[in-house]
Amino acid sequence: MEAVLSHPRPRRQSFVREWVLTVDHKKIGVMYGVTAIFFFLLGGLFALLVRTDLLVPQGVFDAQSYNEFFTMHATIMIFLVIIPLLTGAFGNYLIPLHIGARDMAFPRMNALSYWLYLTAGVIMLCSMAGGMPDAGWTAYPPYSVSAKGAGIDFWIFSVHLAGLSSILGAINFLVTIHKMRAPGMSFNRMTLFTWSIWVTAWMQLFGTPALAGAITTLLSDRHWSTVFYNSSAGGDPMLYQHLFWFYSHPAVYIMILPAFGIISEVLPVFSRKPIFGYHAIAYSSVAIGFLGFFVWAHHMFVAGMQMSEGIPFMISSLVIAVPTSVKIFNWLATMWRGSVEYSVPMMYASLGFIGSFIIGGFSGVLVAAVPLDMHLHDTYFVVAHIHYVLFGGSVMTIMAGLHFWFPKVTGRMFNKTLGHVSFWFYFVGTQLTFFPMHFLGLAGMPRRYAAYAPQYMFWNDVATIGSYVLGFGTLLIVANLFWAAKYGVKVGPNPWGAQTLEWQVSSPPPEHNFDEIPTVTDNPYRPYDPPQTEPEANPTWA
Amino acid sequence: MFSSWLPVELTQMAHSVDSFFYIMLGVVAFFFVLVEALLITFLIRYRRTRRNPTGAAVHGNTKLEVVWTLVPAAILVFLGAFCVRYVYALQKPPAQDVTIRVTGHEWYWDFEYPNGAHARTLEVPAGTPVLFDITSADVIHGFYIPDVRLQQDALPGRITQFWINIKPDMVGHVFDVPCDQFCGAGHSQMHATGKVVTQAEFQQWVSSLKK
Numbered sequence: 001m002e003a004v005l006s007h008p009r010p011r012r013q014s015f016v017r018e019w020v021l022t023v024d025h026k027k028i029g030v031m032y033g034v035t036a037i038f039f040f041l042l043g044g045l046f047a048l049l050v051r052t053d054l055l056v057p058q059g060v061f062d063a064q065s066y067n068e069f070f071t072m073h074a075t076i077m078i079f080l081v082i083i084p085l086l087t088g089a090f091g092n093y094l095i096p097l098h099i100g101a102r103d104m105a106f107p108r109m110n111a112l113s114y115w116l117y118l119t120a121g122v123i124m125l126c127s128m129a130g131g132m133p134d135a136g137w138t139a140y141p142p143y144s145v146s147a148k149g150a151g152i153d154f155w156i157f158s159v160h161l162a163g164l165s166s167i168l169g170a171i172n173f174l175v176t177i178h179k180m181r182a183p184g185m186s187f188n189r190m191t192l193f194t195w196s197i198w199v200t201a202w203m204q205l206f207g208t209p210a211l212a213g214a215i216t217t218l219l220s221d222r223h224w225s226t227v228f229y230n231s232s233a234g235g236d237p238m239l240y241q242h243l244f245w246f247y248s249h250p251a252v253y254i255m256i257l258p259a260f261g262i263i264s265e266v267l268p269v270f271s272r273k274p275i276f277g278y279h280a281i282a283y284s285s286v287a288i289g290f291l292g293f294f295v296w297a298h299h300m301f302v303a304g305m306q307m308s309e310g311i312p313f314m315i316s317s318l319v320i321a322v323p324t325s326v327k328i329f330n331w332l333a334t335m336w337r338g339s340v341e342y343s344v345p346m347m348y349a350s351l352g353f354i355g356s357f358i359i360g361g362f363s364g365v366l367v368a369a370v371p372l373d374m375h376l377h378d379t380y381f382v383v384a385h386i387h388y389v390l391f392g393g394s395v396m397t398i399m400a401g402l403h404f405w406f407p408k409v410t411g412r413m414f415n416k417t418l419g420h421v422s423f424w425f426y427f428v429g430t431q432l433t434f435f436p437m438h439f440l441g442l443a444g445m446p447r448r449y450a451a452y453a454p455q456y457m458f459w460n461d462v463a464t465i466g467s468y469v470l471g472f473g474t475l476l477i478v479a480n481l482f483w484a485a486k487y488g489v490k491v492g493p494n495p496w497g498a499q500t501l502e503w504q505v506s507s508p509p510p511e512h513n514f515d516e517i518p519t520v521t522d523n524p525y526r527p528y529d530p531p532q533t534e535p536e537a538n539p540t541w542a
Numbered sequence: 543m544f545s546s547w548l549p550v551e552l553t554q555m556a557h558s559v560d561s562f563f564y565i566m567l568g569v570v571a572f573f574f575v576l577v578e579a580l581l582i583t584f585l586i587r588y589r590r591t592r593r594n595p596t597g598a599a600v601h602g603n604t605k606l607e608v609v610w611t612l613v614p615a616a617i618l619v620f621l622g623a624f625c626v627r628y629v630y631a632l633q634k635p636p637a638q639d640v641t642i643r644v645t646g647h648e649w650y651w652d653f654e655y656p657n658g659a660h661a662r663t664l665e666v667p668a669g670t671p672v673l674f675d676i677t678s679a680d681v682i683h684g685f686y687i688p689d690v691r692l693q694q695d696a697l698p699g700r701i702t703q704f705w706i707n708i709k710p711d712m713v714g715h716v717f718d719v720p721c722d723q724f725c726g727a728g729h730s731q732m733h734a735t736g737k738v739v740t741q742a743e744f745q746q747w748v749s750s751l752k753k
Contacts, residue, residue: 231699273597338597375691443545444688446722449730527599
């Protein structure tokens with residue numbers, strides 16, 4: 001280990017050479033991360049505008065602005081934050097390190113993925129000057145065809161580039177994982193995060209082209225007088241919904257599978273135990289990836305299908321809850337008889353993620369049932385559901401991952417007290433914001449409403465106050481991490497005492513990752529020896 | 543007053559759907575409490591202390607895996623199969639009914655009654671099946687009646703349907719008919735008012751409308 005630590009640092013390079021021209025997977029991962037955090041703050045700002053509008057029944061802003069706010073919020077969060085953070089940032093940074101490779105298979109294509117993603121983001125930003133899209137992140141025609149202004153065109157162009165970036169990234173991950181594993185690393189010796197990225201990449205590869213087709217035809221209907229979605233000329237608006245959801249339901253799993261992978265890395269380290277049921281967790285990801293392509297029409301139970309046509313999709317949607325619950329039980333069993341350390345990443349992973357995500361899982365079972373969906377569809381109940389999955393699930397996990405790998409990436413430790421304080425703001429804010437939405441949905445308040453009946457005001461106000469708590473928590477987290485990246489206490493290669501390969505090299509790792517490519521003889525989750533001495537000091541700043 | 547739970551049940555079907563909701567909610571709540579209780583218990587019981595510095599060397603347990611795969615699978619598939627009959631009951635309109643044609647416009651609902659007369663308010667007779675033929679004149683809307691727990695999107699060039707049979711004791715009840723599929727700047731203002739009337743009142747009201 002000492003030999004690794006004393007590795008000579010290369011001479012400092014210019015900013016352009018070090019970042020703009022880089023093809024190093026770690027630097028690209030960091031660029032993805034920083035860019036996505038910027039968009040996270042922007043998307044969060046739009047969310048706060050949405051919630052502020054709903055403080056009073058008649059709405060604070062005009063309806064058109066409100067529609068633009070929720071469209072920007074969802075588009076940014078899904079296409080520019082969660083997917084790029086999980087695959088682009090965590091995936092890029094970690095996959096070569098986890099499989100014992102020096103870089104991704106196609107480093108230049110990797111850089112291209114990032115720059116395409118950044119361009120997609122800049123185009124979304126341009127729409128703020130040139131007219132924001134207002135058709136929701138789903139952009140259903142005929143509304144999105146007839147909507148005036150350039151907003152939807154910005155949206156289509158941006159989503160297209162983000163999709164292209166995603167496809168290139170997926171190909172890169174697949175080739176890297178298949179061809180570049182260290183000697184001895186069979187699939188069954190890969191980390192569970194690698195498994196999850198592997199499944200995610202297949203889903204991106206198969207799903208994203210459907211979205212590209214949907215929005216290309218949308219663009220064509222808008223500007224070149226085609227009639228794909230014009231029913232009076234023989235087109236069918238439902239075709240768009242099928243294509244859109246054929247991508248966008250798998251996209252939900254694209255946004256949660258890598259998150260599951262992160263949880264599978266964090267829990268064993270802070271339980272000081274091997275992961276419980278390695279194979280069950282790995283194979284259930286594969287099951288989710290496969291089943292994920294057979295549930296899309298559950299978004300369309302009331303969209304004009306015959307009700308009984310929903311039955312097969314209802315059954316597949318219920319069945320996909322099984323591999324998910326298998327994971328939950330295995331994670332709980334990982335903590336069972338462990339030695340649980342209340343570290344900041346562990347708080348996000350255990351109470352934060354498991355505690356919140358299961359609410360989204362269970363509400364998902366309710367809306368999957370066709371008769372219940374007849375009432376709950378397009379109400380706030382669905383809004384609550386998706387936010388418990390994506391916020392209580394994906395974003396909680398992103399926070400766990402950011403804090404967990406922060407010392408690896410920067411070589412420094414964040415302020416742990418502030419980390420715990422911000423966790424509680426985050427956790428309480430999440431529950432306050434999203435739980436009341438279940439009540440609003442049950443009572444029948446439709447989603448995407450800029451104004452609402454007065455009897456819904458109480459729970460809307462609770463949610464809005466919750467969103468401010470959440471916003472404050474987010475600022476604390478971001479401030480803590482950015483401050484610590486420069487001023488945090490320096491740490492060694494393995495401050496958490498973890499076992500996977502990235503912790504066996506220096507923090508941050510050398511450019512070529514490993515001085516010598518490791519030979520792998522076992523799966524990465526082994527029993528922990530009782531500590532001979534005190535574990536490496538976990539410094540809180542003086 | 544604030545609403546935070548299921549609204550009034552105008553139909554027997556709404557009551558059946560609510561009963562099914564409570565069964566599902568019960569199952570889901572049981573597992574929710576189970577998982578949260580295990581999570582909190584493990585967090586406290588197995589916290590790191592001087593006497594518990596490291597976790598047990600356990601890698602898994604095949605029996606447990608089989609149990610927690612098959613039990614949720616059985617419960618979920620059973621729930622799915624159980625509600626199939628509700629789906630068919632909801633789907634199959636009764637033979638004799640009053641048909642009201644619903645057309646979504648940006649941003650109002652238009653109702654065409656059996657005699658061809660149009661109105662912007664929805665009056666429905668109690669005690670007899672009423673079938674809605676739903677369509678749209680422009681973009682997609684969502685025809686939703688929370689008090690009967692039903693909705694269908696209103697699409698241009700396509701007719702969607704659902705039917706209701708309002709309980710006779712609900713006569714006089716006034717209900718909201720919102721649009722719940724996003725349709726533009728007037729989306730949240732797109733409501734019609736519905737009213738439950740007797741069949742005699744319904745005939746009288748319909749014939750009083752201008753064709």
